[in-house]
Amino acid sequence: MGKMVARVHTGDPSIYGAHREQMRELEKLGISYKVIPGVSSFNAAAASLNIEYTLPDVSQTIIITRMEGKTPVPEKESIESLSIHNASMVIFLSAGMIKELVKRLCVHYPVTTPAAVVYKASWDDEKILKGSLADIVKKANEAGIKKTALIIVGEILNDKFGYSKLYDKNFEHEFRKTSYVNEVKKSEVGFADSTDNKFNINNADNMDLKSDTDEKKQHIHGGNIIEISRDKISDFIDFSANINPFGINKKIKENIIRNIDLIEYYPVHINKRLAEKIALRYGVLKENIIIGNGAEDLIFRIINLFKRDIRILLTAPCFSGYKAAASAYNKNQIIYYYLDNDMNLKSDYIEYLDYNIDMAFITVPNNPTGLLPDKSLLEEIFNKSIKKNILLVVDESFLDFVIKKDGYSFAGRIKEYDKLIVLRSFTKMYAIPGVRLGYALCGSKDIIGAMLKDAPYWQVNTLAMSAGEAALEVDGSEEKIKNYAFKKNIETLNIPKPDAGEKKLKADILQKGDNSYEYRVAEYIEAERHYLAKELRKFDFKVYDGSANYILFKISKQIDLYKELLKYNIIIRKCNDFEGLDDSYYRTAVRLHEDNKNLIAALKKIMDSYN
Incomplete structure (x- = not known):
C-alpha cells in the first residue's frame, strides 16, 4: 500500500502556485489527489494592514496580478491596462521590479495613491512599508526589499470609506425585519428638517465649508509681527520674516x-x-x-x-x-x-x-x-x-x-x-x-x-x-549700508575687507544683473549667517548650512522655542507646517548683528533653564 504524500505550498496553491501542472501529471499517472486550500499572502497582508479590499464607496474590485518576468503576461492584462480601473490592486512577484511597476501604475493611478509593501506577510520577520506611489519605491529600496513581498495599491489603504448596508438599521433581510417604511424621505429630494443631520443648511460639513483649524494644515507664513505685537512693533524683534535687515532703502x-x-x-x-x-x-x-x-x-x-x-x-x-x-x-x-x-x-x-x-x-x-x-x-x-x-x-x-x-x-x-x-x-x-x-x-x-x-x-x-x-536704481552708496556693512560688520566679525579689486568685482556683478546694493547686503548677511550658525551649534542644535538670509535648525529637547522666545519679545518661525518637518524644526532670519546677539542671549537663558 502506498504512502500518503503532502505537497505543501506557502499561501494558497491556486494563486501563482504552479499546481495545475502538478495535478495534470498526477492524473497521467492515475494518482488521486485532493487540493486543500490555504490562506493566501494577500489575505494575510490585509490582516497585517488591518484593511478590507472591498470598501463601500471606495472599491468593490480586487485585481490580483504580477509584472511579467520569465513568465509572460498577456498584453490585455498589462499593468497599464489593469490600472485604468483604479481598483484595489495586489501585485505578486514584482518587488524586485518595483521602480518599473510604479512607473506603469502611474499611467492611470494618481501618484498620490496610497501604496504598501508587505514583506513575508504573517511570518515572524514580517515587514510593512506604507506610503504612496510617489515614495514607495524609495522606501522599499531603503529597506532592501527585493523579493518575498506583496505590493498593494489603492484608496482602500486610506481610512476614508462609507458604511455598508449590512448593519444599517433600515436594511431588511430574511433573518431580520425592520420597521422601516418605504417612503420618500425629505433628505432624498434635497429638503431637510433643521434637525436632519444628513442635509442641513447650518451643517458646514455638508456644505463643504468646514474651516481647517489644524495649524499644521493651514497655509501660514512668518512675518506676523503686526498681529503679535498689537501695535507695539518697536518692542519686538522679528526673526520670522526673511527680509533685508537694513529695512527699506x-x-x-x-x-x-x-x-x-x-x-x-x-x-x-x-x-x-x-x-x-x-x-x-x-x-x-x-x-x-x-x-x-x-x-x-x-x-x-x-x-x-x-x-x-x-x-x-x-x-x-x-x-x-x-x-x-x-x-x-x-x-x-x-x-x-x-x-x-x-x-x-x-x-x-x-x-x-x-x-x-x-x-x-x-x-x-x-x-x-x-x-x-x-x-x-x-x-x-x-x-x-x-x-x-x-x-x-x-x-x-x-x-x-x-x-x-x-x-x-x-x-x-x-x-x-x-x-x-x-x-x-x-x-x-x-x-x-x-x-x-x-x-x-x-x-x-x-x-x-x-x-x-x-x-x-x-x-x-x-x-x-x-x-x-x-x-532697480538703488546702489551701495547709501550711508546706512556703507557704514554698517563695511565698518560694523567687517570690524566686529573680522571679515576681510574687499581689496582694490572690489571695483572690478562690482562691475562684474553689475554686468550679471545684480547691483552693488545687493552685493553689499548679501556680503553682510553672509558674515552674520556664519556668526549665527556658529552660535546656534553651541546649543547642540542641528544647523543646516544654507546660503540665504535665514537658517533652518533642529532641536533635540522638547521645548517650544517659539513660545519661550516670545517671552523675550523675539519672534522666530515655527516650521511644523512645512511638509516633512515637525515641531523640532525652526527657522530664523539673519538680522543685524545686535539683533542676532539678542537672539543668542535669549536662547542661552532658555536652554540654561532646561538643563
Whole structure:
C-alpha cells in the first residue's frame, strides 16, 4: 500500500502556485489527489494592514496580478491596462521590479495613491512599508526589499470609506425585519428638517465649508509681527520674516512718498516702464515679464494655467504657498520628493519627473532650508523637463542674498525653453513686503498672456510700482549700508575687507544683473549667517548650512522655542507646517548683528533653564 504524500505550498496553491501542472501529471499517472486550500499572502497582508479590499464607496474590485518576468503576461492584462480601473490592486512577484511597476501604475493611478509593501506577510520577520506611489519605491529600496513581498495599491489603504448596508438599521433581510417604511424621505429630494443631520443648511460639513483649524494644515507664513505685537512693533524683534535687515532703502521710500498723491487715481493696467527696467536687467524683452501682487500672486496664476487637474512635483520641505495654490484649483495632485536627512536634493529627483508630471517647482535656494541644489543636478532637471514637456518653475526669490550665485539663476535662460518660468521678488531684498511686488520671466509670450488674462485688471497698486522702479536704481552708496556693512560688520566679525579689486568685482556683478546694493547686503548677511550658525551649534542644535538670509535648525529637547522666545519679545518661525518637518524644526532670519546677539542671549537663558 502506498504512502500518503503532502505537497505543501506557502499561501494558497491556486494563486501563482504552479499546481495545475502538478495535478495534470498526477492524473497521467492515475494518482488521486485532493487540493486543500490555504490562506493566501494577500489575505494575510490585509490582516497585517488591518484593511478590507472591498470598501463601500471606495472599491468593490480586487485585481490580483504580477509584472511579467520569465513568465509572460498577456498584453490585455498589462499593468497599464489593469490600472485604468483604479481598483484595489495586489501585485505578486514584482518587488524586485518595483521602480518599473510604479512607473506603469502611474499611467492611470494618481501618484498620490496610497501604496504598501508587505514583506513575508504573517511570518515572524514580517515587514510593512506604507506610503504612496510617489515614495514607495524609495522606501522599499531603503529597506532592501527585493523579493518575498506583496505590493498593494489603492484608496482602500486610506481610512476614508462609507458604511455598508449590512448593519444599517433600515436594511431588511430574511433573518431580520425592520420597521422601516418605504417612503420618500425629505433628505432624498434635497429638503431637510433643521434637525436632519444628513442635509442641513447650518451643517458646514455638508456644505463643504468646514474651516481647517489644524495649524499644521493651514497655509501660514512668518512675518506676523503686526498681529503679535498689537501695535507695539518697536518692542519686538522679528526673526520670522526673511527680509533685508537694513529695512527699506531711502530712495525707495522717497519715491513712494513722492507718488503718494497718485493713490487718488486708478493704477496703470500694465506698468511698461517697470517691465522695461526688469527686462533690461536680464537682457530679455518686456513682453517676457509679468508683474504681480507679490510672487505668491503669480504662483496661483501659474498653477491655474492648465485649467484642469494636474500633477505637481514639490520638494518636501518647500514654500507652503505652492501647496496652497495647488489646492485652490481643481483636484490637483501634489507629489512630494522628500529631501534627505541633510536636506539635500539628490539625483534620484530626476526619476520623479517620469511620473507623468505636468509642473515642477524648484526653489533656489530652498525655503526653509536655505540650501542650494547642485548645479549639475539643476541642469539635469532643466534638460529632463524639456524632454518631458514639464512646466518648470524656478523660484529665485531669495537668490539675491547669495554671494556666489553664478550658474544658479535661470533668468537668462528663458529663451532656451518656452515652459520655463523664473520667479523673482522685490519683497525680500528691498524690505517692502507690505506693498506686495514680484515678477516672473518666461520665454513664452502665450504663457505670459494667459497669466495676464487670469489676473484682475489692476494687478499691482501704484505705490508698489513706485517702489519697484526705485528699487532697480538703488546702489551701495547709501550711508546706512556703507557704514554698517563695511565698518560694523567687517570690524566686529573680522571679515576681510574687499581689496582694490572690489571695483572690478562690482562691475562684474553689475554686468550679471545684480547691483552693488545687493552685493553689499548679501556680503553682510553672509558674515552674520556664519556668526549665527556658529552660535546656534553651541546649543547642540542641528544647523543646516544654507546660503540665504535665514537658517533652518533642529532641536533635540522638547521645548517650544517659539513660545519661550516670545517671552523675550523675539519672534522666530515655527516650521511644523512645512511638509516633512515637525515641531523640532525652526527657522530664523539673519538680522543685524545686535539683533542676532539678542537672539543668542535669549536662547542661552532658555536652554540654561532646561538643563
